[in-house]
Amino acid sequence: MRVISFAQPGFMLAGAVIVTYLSAEVGFWAAAVLSVLAVSLLALGVERVAIRPMVGRPVFAIAIITLGLDVVIRVVANGFIGLDVRQVGDPWKLDTVSVLGVEVQQRYLAMFAAALLMVAALFLFFRYTRFGLAMRAASFDQEAALAQGVSVSGVFAVSWAMAGGLAAVAGIMFGAGTSIDQNIWIIALKALPAIILGGLDSLAGAVAGGLAIGLFESLVSSYQSDHLPWLGENFATVSPYVLMLAVLLLRPYGLFGTREVERV
Amino acid sequence: MLSVRNLEVVYHDVALVLRGVSLTVPRHRVVALLGANGAGKTTLLRAVSGLLDVHDGRVTKGGVELGGRPIHGLGPERVVRRGVRQVMEGRRIFAELTVEENLRIGAHTAPRALGDNLARVYGLFPRLKALASRTAGYLSGGEQQMLAVGRALMSDPELLLLDEPSLGLAPRLVQQIKEIIAQINDQGTTILLVEQNASMALSVADHGYVLESGRIVMDRPAAELLEDDDIREFYLGLGAEGAARSFRDVKHYKRRKRWLS
Numbered sequence: 001m002r003v004i005s006f007a008q009p010g011f012m013l014a015g016a017v018i019v020t021y022l023s024a025e026v027g028f029w030a031a032a033v034l035s036v037l038a039v040s041l042l043a044l045g046v047e048r049v050a051i052r053p054m055v056g057r058p059v060f061a062i063a064i065i066t067l068g069l070d071v072v073i074r075v076v077a078n079g080f081i082g083l084d085v086r087q088v089g090d091p092w093k094l095d096t097v098s099v100l101g102v103e104v105q106q107r108y109l110a111m112f113a114a115a116l117l118m119v120a121a122l123f124l125f126f127r128y129t130r131f132g133l134a135m136r137a138a139s140f141d142q143e144a145a146l147a148q149g150v151s152v153s154g155v156f157a158v159s160w161a162m163a164g165g166l167a168a169v170a171g172i173m174f175g176a177g178t179s180i181d182q183n184i185w186i187i188a189l190k191a192l193p194a195i196i197l198g199g200l201d202s203l204a205g206a207v208a209g210g211l212a213i214g215l216f217e218s219l220v221s222s223y224q225s226d227h228l229p230w231l232g233e234n235f236a237t238v239s240p241y242v243l244m245l246a247v248l249l250l251r252p253y254g255l256f257g258t259r260e261v262e263r264v
Numbered sequence: 265m266l267s268v269r270n271l272e273v274v275y276h277d278v279a280l281v282l283r284g285v286s287l288t289v290p291r292h293r294v295v296a297l298l299g300a301n302g303a304g305k306t307t308l309l310r311a312v313s314g315l316l317d318v319h320d321g322r323v324t325k326g327g328v329e330l331g332g333r334p335i336h337g338l339g340p341e342r343v344v345r346r347g348v349r350q351v352m353e354g355r356r357i358f359a360e361l362t363v364e365e366n367l368r369i370g371a372h373t374a375p376r377a378l379g380d381n382l383a384r385v386y387g388l389f390p391r392l393k394a395l396a397s398r399t400a401g402y403l404s405g406g407e408q409q410m411l412a413v414g415r416a417l418m419s420d421p422e423l424l425l426l427d428e429p430s431l432g433l434a435p436r437l438v439q440q441i442k443e444i445i446a447q448i449n450d451q452g453t454t455i456l457l458v459e460q461n462a463s464m465a466l467s468v469a470d471h472g473y474v475l476e477s478g479r480i481v482m483d484r485p486a487a488e489l490l491e492d493d494d495i496r497e498f499y500l501g502l503g504a505e506g507a508a509r510s511f512r513d514v515k516h517y518k519r520r521k522r523w524l525s
């Protein structure tokens with residue numbers, strides 16, 4: 001089932017919110033682990049209730065359901081945030097280290113390390129483990145995967161749990177060291193141009209796409225007001241989507257996405 | 265080993281495709297199931313392997329037993345664990361994955377014996393070993409068919425269901441597939457072979473069934489079927505005297521009608 005889940009921003013927000021409540025009680029790290037587990041369970045439940053009955057239905061219908069799920073999860077999570085900003089625990093404070101002469105906040109390095117770790121773990125998982133291979137097979141041809149003895153419903157459940165857990169990690173790492181408010185899900189929305197730019201089914205593409213989108217947005221926000229003032233203020237916010245459109249015109253499958261494997 | 269009793273299968277609650285099919289596949293034998301397009305051959309295999317659900321099909325009567333235990337209510341992954349593997353029509357390999365990854369997915373239910381089974385499959389298909397790290401979708405048709413069969417052997421099944429392994433292959437490759445089927449059978453795997461290529465199927469099988477419009481119309485040892493006049497005419501394309509014959513000379517529909525009664 002090749003569906004983009006639009007529920008990721010919701011899961012990300014939920015992950016961050018749970019940490020804001022728990023970190024005062026059990027400390028940041030324990031709260032982070034608990035939050036990832038809780039959001040994975042939440043995603044598992046969501047899959048069971050809302051997605052499983054839709055197996056075999058049009059992809060478009062399922063994508064719209066994930067949009068609805070996103071709204072529901074966000075509304076509930078926002079209820080817990082309230083109108084104020086909430087502090088996520090802060091293991092790094094504002095400490096900085098000097099990397100090649102550039103002062104960098106430690107929390108940014110931690111974010112970067114977490115991203116690298118997740119990507120490496122996912123790469124190894126999909127490449128070498130039995131279940132990772134089964135997931136790739138099921139995404140390619142469900143019936144053929146069933147005939148190999150793969151439990152496709154199990155694959156669905158695990159992939160949702162993984163997606164939820166990873167979104168929670170993203171939310172926590174984003175919030176760590178600062179505070180969150182009701183609008184941080186906008187960050188998660190930028191994942192969309194990042195993965196489309198990189199190619200939807202490519203892990204390396206997601207990394208490259210993320211970096212490209214991030215760099216592009218930063219550059220635009222720094223220089224656009226000097227060089228292209230007629231574009232107006234805050235053009236940087238929409239720049240990722242502009243870049244995505246430009247890339248899609250040239251390479252519809254993204255930078256690293258697989259072209260359909262086809263013999264001619 | 266496998267026994268199908270009075271099996272009735274309905275698709276979408278309305279289309280009755282199998283109307284009381286019974287057949288048995290004895291252990292260590294090759295049984296061929298012949299029939300024209302739409303006769304219900306693939307449906308029968310799906311009923312055995314548990315893949316009916318995917319196509320909104322249901323067993324409404326009768327049942328399938330493997331070694332005396334009913335398996336027609338089980339999901340496909342449970343049937344695979346019982347030692348039954350289906351090689352689907354049209355090969356259905358995972359085109360975007362490499363050859364070796366395809367084989368490893370075939371071993372999903374038997375991860376411990378992965379090394380042994382991989383060695384065995386590479387022994388049967390040396391060509392696959394040479395292509396191990398290639399993207400499966402770019403293999404030739406014959407190589408893809410070998411991969412599909414090899415993938416099914418990766419869990420060391422007791423019963424192999426082959427759905428039209430000769431489909432779209434050149435005559436020499438069909439001959440090769442036939443030899444491979446005999447070889448797999450020699451290694452102790454029971455085989456139910458569904459084919460449109462009747463001469464190939466009957467030359468490798470011990471016993472043959474002919475399925476027509478959801479009913480078994482013939483059930484004889486393969487050697488007898490090869491000699492049967494009707495089989496020779498309708499499936500082997502040979503006239504009564506062994507010569508090609510014009511359709512104008514034969515009241516085709518009358519001959520068929522006699523079978524259905």
